[in-house]
Amino acid sequence: MKTNFTTVGTIGKPHGTSGAFHFLFHYPLETGNFPTVLYVETATGVLPFFPKEVNCKDEISGFMYFEEVTTREQAVALVNASIMMKTKEVAQFFDTSETEDFTGFEVIDKVYGNLGKVTETSSNTIQTVLAIEVNGSEVLFPLVEAFIEKIDYTQQQLFLHLPEGIIETYTQNNEESDED
Numbered sequence: 001m002k003t004n005f006t007t008v009g010t011i012g013k014p015h016g017t018s019g020a021f022h023f024l025f026h027y028p029l030e031t032g033n034f035p036t037v038l039y040v041e042t043a044t045g046v047l048p049f050f051p052k053e054v055n056c057k058d059e060i061s062g063f064m065y066f067e068e069v070t071t072r073e074q075a076v077a078l079v080n081a082s083i084m085m086k087t088k089e090v091a092q093f094f095d096t097s098e099t100e101d102f103t104g105f106e107v108i109d110k111v112y113g114n115l116g117k118v119t120e121t122s123s124n125t126i127q128t129v130l131a132i133e134v135n136g137s138e139v140l141f142p143l144v145e146a147f148i149e150k151i152d153y154t155q156q157q158l159f160l161h162l163p164e165g166i167i168e169t170y171t172q173n174n175e176e177s178d179e180d
Contacts (some may be wrong), residue, residue: 005039005046006090007153009083014075015063020053021075023083026153027094028059035093038066039084046084082154087145100128102143102158107132110149110161115139118158130158139170 012022034054039046049066056062069075090096100121107115107130119138120131128143141147141162150159 004086004088004149005084006087006148006151007082007084008038008090008094009060010154011040011078011081011083013079014072017072018065019069019071019075020063020065021069021078022063023061025060025083025094026100027090027096029056030091030093030095033093035085035089039086040078041082041084042078080154082152084150087148087150102128102130105156105158107158107160109167110159111164112162112167115167134167135171137171139167141166 008027009023009025012024014021034051037048037050040049049068052065052067054062054064069078085093102118102121105118107118109115115134116132118130118132122129122131129140130143132139143158147160147162148158149161151157152159
């Protein structure tokens with residue numbers, strides 16, 4: 001069940017021969033704390049991994065060891081895998097306050113399915129607002145934690161669960177004019 005997770009980074013190439021690998025986070029680390037568990041999307045599903053040693057180059061990159069990964073071959077198997085965290089825990093460790101540009105990301109809603117690509121990302125002082133085009137109508141909605149199920153930066157996909165009726169609110173007038 002990937003819906004409770006947010007992608008926070010990517011595993012890079014191996015570092016040395018003892019299972020270490022480079023990492024790149026999508027957000028800067030908020031504090032000196034580092035998560036005690038990270039989740040990695042593998043061929044068998046989303047699995048928990050426990051960082052054993054972390055050497056940060058800066059606030060978004062460095063190299064680390066997982067307790068479970070002790071050989072270069074095991075590290076190679078994880079190259080390009082998404083590093084994820086439980087969505088509710090992301091803000092404890094990462095500074096997600098900077099507005100990200102999600103223009104071009106594919107929006108996939110739990111109920112509505114694939115809604116298309118984000119045409120614009122705008123930010124005001126309160127929240128980030130995304131625009132997509134659905135059936136010829138521009139649909140705007142806030143990108144708030146309550147709507148986000150998962151963000152896949154590698155595939156540029158936003159998995160959301162939008163409130164009931166939000167799409168119809170924007171597309172209803174367009175559908176009525178099509179019937180005339």
